[in-house]
Each structure stands twice: as C-alpha cells, then as structure tokens.
Amino acid sequence: MKMIKLLLKLAAILLIVVVVMLMTLMKILLHLSSYVLGSLILILIAGGIYTIMQVAWNQLIIFTLMFVICALVLFGVVWVMVTLEIANDNLRGFVRG
Numbered sequence: 001m002k003m004i005k006l007l008l009k010l011a012a013i014l015l016i017v018v019v020v021m022l023m024t025l026m027k028i029l030l031h032l033s034s035y036v037l038g039s040l041i042l043i044l045i046a047g048g049i050y051t052i053m054q055v056a057w058n059q060l061i062i063f064t065l066m067f068v069i070c071a072l073v074l075f076g077v078v079w080v081m082v083t084l085e086i087a088n089d090n091l092r093g094f095v096r097g
Contacts, residue, residue: 019088033073033077040070041070044067044070047059048067
C-alpha cells in the first residue's frame with residue numbers, strides 16, 4: 001500500500017512540474033498579450049465613440065463584438081490560470097499528505 005502511495009506521489013510531483021511550467025508560460029503570455037489587447041481595446045473604445053458620433057450603428061455593433069471577444073479572451077486566460085493554480089495547490093496538498 002505504501003509503495004502505491006509513493007508511486008502516486010512521484011506522479012503528482014511530475015504533474016506539479018508540468019503545471020508550474022504551464023502557469024509560468026501562461027503568465028508570460030498574459031503579460032505580453034495584455035499590452036497588445038489593451039491597446040486594441042483602447043482603439044475599439046475610441047472607434048465606438050467615433051461611430052456613435054457618426055451614427056453608424058452597424059459599425060458600432062462590429063466594434064462592440066470585437067471588444068467583447070477581446071474581453072472574453074482575457075477572461076479565458078485568467079480562468080485557465082486560476083484553474084492551474086487550484087490544481088497545483090491540490091497536487092501539493094496530496095504530496096504533503
């Protein structure tokens with residue numbers, strides 16, 4: 001029984017390494033993409049204001065959809081990072097226990 005638990009802990013340690021590598025990669029990508037998506041969101045907001053002034057409602061819908069997609073991409077990346085952190089905490093708790 002102890003041998004099986006030891007093998008599971010070794011597998012958990014390998015998974016911890018993989019999860020930490022994924023978390024580091026996601027953090028780097030999030031920081032790099034936030035510069036690009038942040039400036040894109042500012043451009044979309046400015047374009048939305050311009051289309052409101054020009055009363056071009058079709059273009060405003062396009063700007064709004066693009067803004068929502070950018071926000072969902074950022075939300076999705078943060079959600080994946082939080083999920084990886086929870087998995088990492090659970091695996092570390094299993095190894096310690």
